[in-house]
Amino acid sequence: xxxxxxxxxxxxxxxxxxxxxxxxxxxxxxxxxxxxxxxxxxxxxxxxxxxxxxxxxxxxxxxxxxxxxxxxxxxxxxxxxxxxxxxxxxxxxxxxxxxxxxxxxxxxxxxxxxxxxxxxxxxxxxxxxxxxxxxxxxxxxxxxxxxxxxxxxxxxxxxxxxxxxxxxxxxxxxxxxxxxxxxxxxxxxxxxxxxxxxxxxxxxxxxxxxxxxxxxxxxxxxxxxxxxxxxx
Numbered sequence: 001x002x003x004x005x006x007x008x009x010x011x012x013x014x015x016x017x018x019x020x021x022x023x024x025x026x027x028x029x030x031x032x033x034x035x036x037x038x039x040x041x042x043x044x045x046x047x048x049x050x051x052x053x054x055x056x057x058x059x060x061x062x063x064x065x066x067x068x069x070x071x072x073x074x075x076x077x078x079x080x081x082x083x084x085x086x087x088x089x090x091x092x093x094x095x096x097x098x099x100x101x102x103x104x105x106x107x108x109x110x111x112x113x114x115x116x117x118x119x120x121x122x123x124x125x126x127x128x129x130x131x132x133x134x135x136x137x138x139x140x141x142x143x144x145x146x147x148x149x150x151x152x153x154x155x156x157x158x159x160x161x162x163x164x165x166x167x168x169x170x171x172x173x174x175x176x177x178x179x180x181x182x183x184x185x186x187x188x189x190x191x192x193x194x195x196x197x198x199x200x201x202x203x204x205x206x207x208x209x210x211x212x213x214x215x216x217x218x219x220x221x222x223x224x225x226x227x228x229x230x231x232x
Contacts, residue, residue, distance in 0.1 A: 007035040012221045020226040026215055027186045034179035034217035039070070042177050042186060044193055045222070047212040049205060050170035056202050059172065060165040062143040063196045067185035068160030070178035075157045076100065076112040078121045078139075083150050087116070090154035097121060104128060110135065114161075116145045116153045136163075164197070172197060179217055190215065194230050 011033035021029065034040040050057040076094040077087035078101065087095045094100065094112060101124055103109045108131075115132070117125055117139040125132070125139065132138040139145035143163045147153050164174045176189040194213065201209050213230075214222040 005035075008219070008221065011035050015221055015223055018224075020224040023187060023190060023225055023229045024183070026223045026225045027183050027190065029223050030186075030215050030217055030220070031179055031183065033220045033223070035220050036218050038218075040179040040217040040220065041070075041175050042179060042181070042215060042217055044174055044176050044190055044213065044215050046172045046194070046197055046210060048166065048170045048172060048197070049207055049209055049211055050166060050202070052166055052168055052170055054202075054204065056204055057170075058166055059197070059200055059202075060140070060142045060163075061196070061200065062145075062156075062161050062163045063174075063192060064156045065160040065162060065176065065189040066192050067177060067181065067189050069162060069175055070181060071113075071175075073114055073157050074112045075154050076115045077150050077154060078115065078117040078125065079150055080118075080121070083118045083148065087150045087154055090151040091158060092116075092150075092154045098124065101125065101128060104131070110137070112137075114145065114157045115139050116147065116150055116157070118148055118150065119146055122146060162193075164193075176215070191230070198230075 014033055015029060030042055052058050074093045077092040078097060079087055080097045084095050105128060115137050129138055144153055144156065162174050164172050166172050174193050176193055177186050210227055213225045213227060215225065216222040
């Protein structure tokens with residue numbers, strides 16, 4: 001069994017075993033149990049009653065958090081002409097077409113966090129799928145990163161857009177901020193994330209949709225949240 005650090009054990013001791021907390025108390029606790037020397041990320045995890053073998057129960061999308069993520073995001077836009085111009089004006093960090101794709105392919109260049117592309121560029125991007133896919137950088141219409149409205153996509157990425165998708169067990173994870181955020185800002189982001197997942201409940205789901213919700217800081221213990229606390 002993995003031996004936990006003294007800091008982790010001290011943090012874990014603040015949490016009552018098997019107790020589910022109201023979201024306000026859970027957020028307060030997650031800040032108190034952040035144990036890293038750097039500004040920990042705060043993550044929400046939702047266990048959903050999904051059969052991911054069914055296509056309509058494989059959830060994927062993106063949401064712009066109202067209070068942002070606390071992370072400065074470098075955005076690359078793959079586009080030509082007016083779309084490239086719009087991307088630059090919207091504040092994209094890098095803009096290009098075949099030249100930038102060659103840089104990625106030949107120089108193994110990945111000095112960006114998000115890639116946005118116009119639909120006409122996707123056939124060229126196909127050959128980079130083997131390197132972009134595993135890094136989670138391949139643009140996708142479901143997450144709003146394949147679009148003709150590149151200006152809005154850039155602004156959303158800079159404002160705190162996060163992507164989510166279910167894993168093979170029906171779990172969904174998302175960053176909702178940093179330990180340095182105020183409790184109020186973390187609650188706003190948590191509410192927004194959970195509301196989004198509730199909104200996209202597949203019509204074919206039978207029984208309870210959400211089985212469990214918890215939050216944790218980087219390397220910190222998980223804190224279970226009462227499901228009915230989101231009814232308030």
